[in-house]
Amino acid sequence: MQVLRSIAELSELPGPIFTAIGVFDGVHLGHQAVISTSAAHAREAGGTPVVVTFDPHPAKVLRPDRAPHLLTATQHKIALIRELGVAHLLVVHFDAAFAATPPEEFVRQLVTHAKPLREICVGHEWSFGKNRTGNLALLQALGAEHHFAVVGIKPVAVNGIVVSSTAIRQAVENGDLAKAAEMLGREYTILGTVRRGAQLGRQLGFPTANLSAHSEQFPPNGVYAAEAKLHGKLLRGVANLGYRPTVSSARPERLLELHLFDLDSDIYGEDVEVRFRRYLRPEQKFGSLDELKDQIARDVQNARATT
Numbered sequence: 001m002q003v004l005r006s007i008a009e010l011s012e013l014p015g016p017i018f019t020a021i022g023v024f025d026g027v028h029l030g031h032q033a034v035i036s037t038s039a040a041h042a043r044e045a046g047g048t049p050v051v052v053t054f055d056p057h058p059a060k061v062l063r064p065d066r067a068p069h070l071l072t073a074t075q076h077k078i079a080l081i082r083e084l085g086v087a088h089l090l091v092v093h094f095d096a097a098f099a100a101t102p103p104e105e106f107v108r109q110l111v112t113h114a115k116p117l118r119e120i121c122v123g124h125e126w127s128f129g130k131n132r133t134g135n136l137a138l139l140q141a142l143g144a145e146h147h148f149a150v151v152g153i154k155p156v157a158v159n160g161i162v163v164s165s166t167a168i169r170q171a172v173e174n175g176d177l178a179k180a181a182e183m184l185g186r187e188y189t190i191l192g193t194v195r196r197g198a199q200l201g202r203q204l205g206f207p208t209a210n211l212s213a214h215s216e217q218f219p220p221n222g223v224y225a226a227e228a229k230l231h232g233k234l235l236r237g238v239a240n241l242g243y244r245p246t247v248s249s250a251r252p253e254r255l256l257e258l259h260l261f262d263l264d265s266d267i268y269g270e271d272v273e274v275r276f277r278r279y280l281r282p283e284q285k286f287g288s289l290d291e292l293k294d295q296i297a298r299d300v301q302n303a304r305a306t307t
Helices: 007-012 029-045 058-062 074-083 103-113 136-146 165-173 177-184 289-304
Strands: 002-004 017-021 048-055 088-093 117-123 149-153 189-195 209-213 222-230 233-242 255-260 271-281
Touching: 002 007, 007 088, 007 103, 017 029, 029 048, 029 117, 029 149, 048 074, 074 088, 074 189, 074 271, 103 117, 103 136, 117 136, 136 149, 165 177, 209 271, 222 255, 222 289, 233 271, 233 289, 255 271, 271 289
Parallel strands: 002 088, 017 048, 017 117, 048 088, 117 149
Antiparallel strands: 189 209, 189 271, 209 255, 222 233, 222 271, 233 255
């Protein structure tokens, strides 16, 4: 997949250009409908489909104090979009200056550099541009002016519930990973980068990878049978999510720790995608490290037995 970093780079692609535009946090079934529709229209016309998204999430810039946790940080989103078979992805840098761009100017830039721009496909209620004044109706008016088609994809519903990043985020926070998976069209995963920790797990005989998640939404605290994707390979293990009350006197940072079975290599700095396969138990405080060690051994046994 070719990743473009500026709208001007659209001029390097053969036209006509068909764009699927959105934040696409989670790359859920609704997002997939936008992307697949645009790709199908491009194939029918012999054009080039391009997915257009934004980094960072606009809420991180527009309302940083109230921005939600993400379902997919940018590097995770890029990986998921690649798995859809997308050939071209444009990641537009979103900052205060871009947020102040009038919607008409954003479209003008697309029209200028796509040779030619044939279609824009978005979610039915997508808004864009300064003060979010751009909407489907404005896009259609601009399309008539600049001779490109506009497609608005209606919301996708699963079991009577409209699929949205907000609904999925709530399901994950509540621990309803099955509901989240239904709306995502895949299992919910978190992408984290392995960083150095206190290496207590190694001292206890269960070395753990401490993951720095990229502002992604965690499920409830506790211990989970887990699966991790590393270098394209799936590894099983145990994940502990929480504040480590046995070894931490204060309320420290919420941590995601992962013990992978049969792994003895150094993976510091590596990106690991974690799937929570089954909830095993809540987080708890033990009277000693020996008690903690014994419980971890039971957790490992339970996780290994998970099918």
